[in-house]
Amino acid sequence: xxxxxxxxxxxxxxxxxxxxxxxxxxxxxAMAHDGTSVLAVKAFREMGVSKVWDAGKIIIPFDHxxxxxxDAAAVLQKDIREWIKEQNISHFYEGGEGICHQVLPERGxxxxxxxxxxxxxxxxTYGAFGAFGTGxxxxxxxxxxxxxxxxxxxxxxxxxxxxxxxGKGVYAKDLTLYLIGKTGIAGATYKAVEFYGEAITALSVSxxxxxxxxxIEMGAKAGIVPxxxxxxxxxxxxSQAEFEPVYADTEASYCKEVVYHADDIEPQIACxxxxxxxxxxxxxxxxxxxxxxxxxxxxxxxxDLAVAAxxxxxxxxxxxxxxxxxxxTVLLEALESGVFETLVRAGVSFITPGCGPCLGAHQGIIxxxxxxxxxxxxxxxxxxxxxxxxxxxSPASVAAAALKGEIVDPREFx
Amino acid sequence: xxxxxxxxxxxxxxxxxTDVIIPGKYLRTTDMQVFADHAMEGxxxxxxxxxxxxxxxxxxxxxxxxxxxEQAPLALKxxxxxxxxxxxxxxxxxxxxxxxGLLIIEADAEAADGDQVEVDLxxxxxxxxxxGRPDDVREYPTENLxxxxxxxxxxxxxxxxxxKKMAQ
Numbered sequence: 001x002x003x004x005x006x007x008x009x010x011x012x013x014x015x016x017x018x019x020x021x022x023x024x025x026x027x028x029x030a031m032a033h034d035g036t037s038v039l040a041v042k043a044f045r046e047m048g049v050s051k052v053w054d055a056g057k058i059i060i061p062f063d064h065x066x067x068x069x070x071d072a073a074a075v076l077q078k079d080i081r082e083w084i085k086e087q088n089i090s091h092f093y094e095g096g097e098g099i100c101h102q103v104l105p106e107r108g109x110x111x112x113x114x115x116x117x118x119x120x121x122x123x124x125t126y127g128a129f130g131a132f133g134t135g136x137x138x139x140x141x142x143x144x145x146x147x148x149x150x151x152x153x154x155x156x157x158x159x160x161x162x163x164x165x166x167g168k169g170v171y172a173k174d175l176t177l178y179l180i181g182k183t184g185i186a187g188a189t190y191k192a193v194e195f196y197g198e199a200i201t202a203l204s205v206s207x208x209x210x211x212x213x214x215x216i217e218m219g220a221k222a223g224i225v226p227x228x229x230x231x232x233x234x235x236x237x238x239s240q241a242e243f244e245p246v247y248a249d250t251e252a253s254y255c256k257e258v259v260y261h262a263d264d265i266e267p268q269i270a271c272x273x274x275x276x277x278x279x280x281x282x283x284x285x286x287x288x289x290x291x292x293x294x295x296x297x298x299x300x301x302x303x304d305l306a307v308a309a310x311x312x313x314x315x316x317x318x319x320x321x322x323x324x325x326x327x328x329t330v331l332l333e334a335l336e337s338g339v340f341e342t343l344v345r346a347g348v349s350f351i352t353p354g355c356g357p358c359l360g361a362h363q364g365i366i367x368x369x370x371x372x373x374x375x376x377x378x379x380x381x382x383x384x385x386x387x388x389x390x391x392x393x394s395p396a397s398v399a400a401a402a403l404k405g406e407i408v409d410p411r412e413f414x
Numbered sequence: 415x416x417x418x419x420x421x422x423x424x425x426x427x428x429x430x431x432t433d434v435i436i437p438g439k440y441l442r443t444t445d446m447q448v449f450a451d452h453a454m455e456g457x458x459x460x461x462x463x464x465x466x467x468x469x470x471x472x473x474x475x476x477x478x479x480x481x482x483x484e485q486a487p488l489a490l491k492x493x494x495x496x497x498x499x500x501x502x503x504x505x506x507x508x509x510x511x512x513x514x515g516l517l518i519i520e521a522d523a524e525a526a527d528g529d530q531v532e533v534d535l536x537x538x539x540x541x542x543x544x545x546g547r548p549d550d551v552r553e554y555p556t557e558n559l560x561x562x563x564x565x566x567x568x569x570x571x572x573x574x575x576x577x578k579k580m581a582q
Contacts, residue, residue: 022560022562035441035442035483036482036483036484038442038444039444039484039485042444043572043573046573046577047573047576047577047580048577048580049580065442070442072442072443073442076442076443076444118482119482120481120482121480121481121482121506123482135482135506136482136506136509136510137482137483137484137506137509137510137513138482138484138510139484139510139513139514139571139572139573140509140510140513140572142572142573143572143576146576151562185429185476185479186428186429186475186476186479186504189476189502189504189505190505219476219479219504219505221505274429359433359438359481360433360437360438360439361438361439361441361442365439378433378480378481380431380433380434380456380480381431381433381434381456381457382433382434382437382455382456383433383438386437386456
C-alpha cells in the first residue's frame, strides 16, 4: 500500500521503498538553468569526470538572467554554452525560450511517474503532471551529471483534499496561497503533498502548475496532482518517451490528511515578507503600490495573461507594470489571441520570456520603501530589491491593482 | 573535522531564507569571496563585516528555506562560520550544506548574540555558555546525521568525497 512518492522511488531505486527509507534513485531527467549550472559545472569539472552520464537526459534552459545583463553573467553563460557543446547536451534552450519550469512541460519532459530533479527549488512544478519533481543544489546536480543517480530519503506524504468550487474571481493562485497560509511556510518540510478533490480536478493544467510550483513554499519536497484526462490531453504529441502514470493505493499511509473547502476561499494576498503571511485581499485593500509584475513560473502562462487582459482591456494602468511571458510559446499564444496587444495598449511593458525581476537581479528591481504586487512565488525580504516590499496575488489581483494603483479586490473588475 | 570546538554566537530566529542569506543579485560569479562579503546581508547588514573565523550561527526552525542556491551555505562557509545550529533545516539547504562541507547540527539550542557555544561531536551535544552568566551553562542533545552523510562532511564535501571514491 503505497503513496505516489513511494511508488516512484521504488521504481527509480529498484527497491521496495517506504517513507523515511534512504534510497539511491536513478534520475529520469536532470535540469539546471543559467543560474545554477555555473556552480554545477564547476563542481562537475572538479570531480574529474570527463563525460556526463547521459547527454540526452540533461536539460538546460537559460532563463534567470537573460539576455545577460552584466559582464560577469555574459562570461559565465559563454562558459556554460561551451560546456554544453563539449558534452553534447541535446536539450539546451537559449535565453528567450522560456522559464525552465515552463519549458520542460512544453517540450514533453514533465511526464507522469518520472523522477525529475532540477537545480532549482521550484522543480516541484512537475508534480502537476504526476511526476516526482524536486529541487537540489549545484553540487548534487554535478553528482547527477556524473552518475545519473542520487541519494534521497523517501518522503512521508500529506493528503490534501479541496472539495467544492472556486468562486468567480478566485483562481488557482488564490487557492494555492490559501493552502500555504493554512499549512505554514514549513508545515510540509521534508514531505510530499498529494492533492485531491473536485476543486483540484477542476483546475486546468496551467492552474495545477501554479499549485505544484508553490509546494516548496510550504516546505514540501514535492506537490503532486494525480494525472487524468487533462494531463493526457496536454501531453499529446509532446513526447516520444514512454511513461506510466502512477497512482496512490487506496490504503496508502499518509502522515496527515486535511480537507479544505474551495467555496470558502476569497482572493488572497501574501504580504511581506513571508509567503505564508496570507490574508483575504480585503484586509490589505488600499495599500499603495509602485509596481505590478505579471509572469514567472507560477503565473506567466496564457491563461494568466488573458485574465489580466480581460481586466485591463480599453483601460490604462496607473503604475509601472511589467509582463514576462513564461515562454516563447506563451508569447506567441498571447500575440495570436490578441492578449499581447490588449496589455501593451493598457500600458504594460513586456520583457523577454524568462524569470524577469522575480529574483531581484534585473528588469524591474524595486527601490527601498517601494511596494510591488506580483504573481510570483516569493516575497522574502529584499527579494526584488533591497528594502522593497512584495505582495503576492493572482493575475487578476495584480491587473486590478495596476489599474487602481493600490491593492483592491479584483472581483470589483470582473 | 575537529571533534570539539567553541565559537561566538550569532543568533537568528525562524525561517531564515536564502534570499536574506545571500541576495539574488550577488549570485552571478564563482568568486567565493563575493558570497562571503554579502553573507546575511538581507537580515544582518553588519554580519559579513564583523563575523570572525570560527563563529557559530544558532537559529530556530526551518533555516535556509527558499531557493536551491548553493551560494547560501557557501557564503556562510567562506565568511568563516564553522557551524550552523538550528532546530531543523529546509531540505535543500540541508543537502547543500553537507555537499559544500559546512557543518550543520539540528538541536533545540537557545542562545543569544555574545554567548559562546561549544560543539561536542563525540558526545552529540552542544553547550551554550551565556555571556556574563558562567553558572548558567546549558547542554542540548543533537540529532545524529546518518553515517554516509557524516562521511561526506568529513571528506570536506561531495566533490572531495567523489574524488576519494574514484581514487579507491
